[in-house]
Amino acid sequence: MNIFSVLLKNLRMGPATLRFPEEVPYPKGFHGPVKIHTEKCICCGMCAYVCVSGAVRVAEHKDNCEWVYSPGLCTFCGKCVSVCPVEALHMAAKSAPSYFNTKALDEVHLVPYSPCPECGRPTPPVREVLRAKAFKGVAPNVLVKSLICQRCRQKDSQRALVSIQVKGEPPPSRSDK
Amino acid sequence: MSWEKVFFALLIFPGLLYAVPTAWLMLWLERKFRARMQGRIGPPFYQPFFDFVKLMAKRRVLRPSFDSIFMMGLPLVSVSAGLLALALLPISSDSRGFAGDLVLLVAFLEVPSLCSVLAGFASRSIFGQVGATREAILSITYNLPFLTAIVALAYSAQSLRLVDIAASPAGGVRALAVLTICLCLPVKLRINPFSVSNAEQEIYSGPATEFSGPQLAMWELAHGLEWVALTGLVVCLGLTFRTGTWIGDFAIYTSLSLVLVILLTILATGTARLKIQQAARFYWRWGMGLSLVALILGVFPDIERFIR
Ligand code: SF4
Numbered sequence: 001m002n003i004f005s006v007l008l009k010n011l012r013m014g015p016a017t018l019r020f021p022e023e024v025p026y027p028k029g030f031h032g033p034v035k036i037h038t039e040k041c042i043c044c045g046m047c048a049y050v051c052v053s054g055a056v057r058v059a060e061h062k063d064n065c066e067w068v069y070s071p072g073l074c075t076f077c078g079k080c081v082s083v084c085p086v087e088a089l090h091m092a093a094k095s096a097p098s099y100f101n102t103k104a105l106d107e108v109h110l111v112p113y114s115p116c117p118e119c120g121r122p123t124p125p126v127r128e129v130l131r132a133k134a135f136k137g138v139a140p141n142v143l144v145k146s147l148i149c150q151r152c153r154q155k156d157s158q159r160a161l162v163s164i165q166v167k168g169e170p171p172p173s174r175s176d177k
Numbered sequence: 178m179s180w181e182k183v184f185f186a187l188l189i190f191p192g193l194l195y196a197v198p199t200a201w202l203m204l205w206l207e208r209k210f211r212a213r214m215q216g217r218i219g220p221p222f223y224q225p226f227f228d229f230v231k232l233m234a235k236r237r238v239l240r241p242s243f244d245s246i247f248m249m250g251l252p253l254v255s256v257s258a259g260l261l262a263l264a265l266l267p268i269s270s271d272s273r274g275f276a277g278d279l280v281l282l283v284a285f286l287e288v289p290s291l292c293s294v295l296a297g298f299a300s301r302s303i304f305g306q307v308g309a310t311r312e313a314i315l316s317i318t319y320n321l322p323f324l325t326a327i328v329a330l331a332y333s334a335q336s337l338r339l340v341d342i343a344a345s346p347a348g349g350v351r352a353l354a355v356l357t358i359c360l361c362l363p364v365k366l367r368i369n370p371f372s373v374s375n376a377e378q379e380i381y382s383g384p385a386t387e388f389s390g391p392q393l394a395m396w397e398l399a400h401g402l403e404w405v406a407l408t409g410l411v412v413c414l415g416l417t418f419r420t421g422t423w424i425g426d427f428a429i430y431t432s433l434s435l436v437l438v439i440l441l442t443i444l445a446t447g448t449a450r451l452k453i454q455q456a457a458r459f460y461w462r463w464g465m466g467l468s469l470v471a472l473i474l475g476v477f478p479d480i481e482r483f484i485r
């Protein structure tokens with residue numbers, strides 16, 4: 001007669017139902033809507049590239065980039081979060097609220113560009129995390145070059161090429177210790 | 178029985194005015210208690226009433242005219258049969274009844290089941306038909322012990338009057354017969370473990386599958402009245418004494434009926450649905466056994482005296 005002791009226990013404990021504002025705690029690692037830390041993002045567009053449902057779009061402008069997210073399209077797969085090289089993305093620990101209109105929850109975040117240390121033009125920001133990852137063991141005089149804009153970088157490499165091939169100077173070494 | 182008394186019994190107590198709210202109360206109690214035992218909150222006590230009002234206000238589904246006559250008529254017949262059965266119950270000690278009212282009561286109690294069989298077939302839904310077939314088979318299985326128990330009661334009281342049976346002295350026959358009737362309650366009310374004919378989640382709701390709106394409201398009401406009538410029957414036949422005052426009888430009758438509802442709910446919540454063969458075997462083995470013993474004791478009262 002085990003079932004009757006279960007019933008009696010339920011009766012004694014009262015209903016387990018939660019009234020509306022209360023809710024069941026979300027489990028650890030729950031895949032909610034994607035959130036961005038704009039101060040970490042480098043506008044690389046990887047998240048938009050891997051998102052099969054087109055929920056994330058990254059649009060580059062003159063002095064900032066736009067990170068657009070539509071939870072209404074998102075499948076909460078977490079792919080964008082896992083590919084972001086600078087860990088700028090994470091997933092909320094709660095599910096998205098329900099809306100009739102898929103566009104109602106759309107979010108637009110602007111990631112401001114930082115000025116190029118050489119020419120001063122706005123350029124997609126380069127964060128410390130990325131520099132630590134990508135320029136590991138690189139000489140400090142080269143490391144400063146990691147912050148410059150694409151144009152300046154091209155100019156720089158052309159100048160280096162000229163100095164090596166035309167003037168016969170040795171190239172700036174990679175590990176100039 | 179004078180005409181005023183008949184009208185009082187039919188329309189006020191234990192008829193319409195008393196039975197309908199009590200039916201809703203019982204339906205609520207069953208749902209609430211079941212919910213609480215399952216760790217849910219359950220409906221507020223006015224829920225069956227609101228359900229009824231809401232169903233009554235719903236649009237009727239258009240059907241061929243003969244079908245709609247059937248589909249509205251059958252639940253109405255069930256409701257009236259429930260009310261008539263209730264009016265016959267010898268609740269207070271000053272009710273007189275008439276010779277043969279026992280037979281009439283048994284007939285009225287059987288009407289809802291019969292109507293639901295007819296309704297299942299009339300609705301032309303396959304789920305309704307499966308449910309109706311099961312209901313018909315079950316009705317044969319449980320009526321055997323049920324009727325045997327009634328015969329045993331009538332024989333030992335030497336009367337077909339309900340008042341005489343209720344007033345007859347308590348004894349082995351009466352205890353066994355009432356126990357058999359109790360055994361038949363879950364199947365007559367179509368609750369677990371004998372909810373074979375209206376098996377929800379299996380054949381939707383059996384005979385009532387195609388019913389909606391006011392027709393369904395009437396079925397619900399008929400079901401509630403069945404609860405009132407059947408628990409009332411057990412209380413009337415099982416209780417050997419009457420307080421003598423009208424209000425005392427009323428209080429005891431109502432509270433014992435509600436206790437019975439709670440017991441049945443516990444049974445329904447704690448068990449799972451049986452197969453139709455298992456249900457039939459149960460009634461033919463245990464129900465029949467019990468009622469046969471009651472009948473033998475009723476026919477040969479010497480045996481009981483000998484055992485004592
Ligand atoms: S979680 Fe999946 S579907 Fe949602 S934005 Fe990221 S990659 Fe796209």
Ligand code: SF4
Nearest residue numbers: 041042044045047084
């Ligand atoms: S969020 Fe991450 S992956 Fe997406 S653009 Fe920014 S840095 Fe790249």
